Amino acid sequence: MSNTIYTEADYTAIRQQQRKRWTMLGIPCAMLFLALIVSLFIRLEWLTSVTTILIGVILIAGYDLAIKPLHCYEKHLHQCLHGRKRECELPFIRLSENIDVVEGVRCHQLLCSDVDGKGRPYERLFYFDAEKTFPDIREGDMLHIVHCDLFVADVYRV
Numbered sequence: 001m002s003n004t005i006y007t008e009a010d011y012t013a014i015r016q017q018q019r020k021r022w023t024m025l026g027i028p029c030a031m032l033f034l035a036l037i038v039s040l041f042i043r044l045e046w047l048t049s050v051t052t053i054l055i056g057v058i059l060i061a062g063y064d065l066a067i068k069p070l071h072c073y074e075k076h077l078h079q080c081l082h083g084r085k086r087e088c089e090l091p092f093i094r095l096s097e098n099i100d101v102v103e104g105v106r107c108h109q110l111l112c113s114d115v116d117g118k119g120r121p122y123e124r125l126f127y128f129d130a131e132k133t134f135p136d137i138r139e140g141d142m143l144h145i146v147h148c149d150l151f152v153a154d155v156y157r158v
Contacts, residue, residue: 005132005154011077018070025062029055072104076129080153085146089158090114092141093123099130102150106130110152112143128152 032051039047090112099106107127114124127150128134137143137157146154 005129005152006077006080008081011074011081014070014074014077018067018074021062021066021070025058025066029058032058069104073131076103076105076151079148080151083148085148085153087144087146088114089142089144090124092137092139092143094139095128095134100127102127105151107151108134110145110155112145126150126152128155 032055036048036051036055039045039051093111093113096109096111099108101107105127106129108130110126110128112124112126113121115121126145126147129152135156142158144156144158145152
């Protein structure tokens with residue numbers, strides 16, 4: 001029995017939030033752009049320089065701080081919902097308490113036990129989204145993991 005971690009509603013919500021943030025960046029940039037046009041017509045070099053610099057700062061800082069994290073998460077959701085997925089059943093070892101940023105997405109490390117082609121055991125690493133709640137699973141429980149590359153798209157106890 002699987003409770004899907006990600007839904008199309010999550011993807012739609014992230015895209016809407018991204019559009020809102022672009023709008024919030026676009027409004028002050030549009031007003032500054034109008035000031036830039038006016039400064040070009042009335043030939044005020046200092047105003048042209050200041051408005052150009054302010055537009056650049058707002059776009060660069062705004063994108064890096066407000067939009068890029070959403071863009072990375074949107075790509076992650078798209079990959080988990082529509083990308084090529086693989087499935088495996090492995091015994092659970094542990095979920096790290098620490099949060100790592102992998103490809104712009106905040107994740108916990110999920111370790112499972114696996115066996116290589118020669119029968120030697122090793123720890124297999126996956127990344128579980130830090131924004132989602134991990135199911136109540138204990139060490140040694142068998143997990144069914146659906147993953148895209150190293151990112152967990154769905155996980156449940158077998």
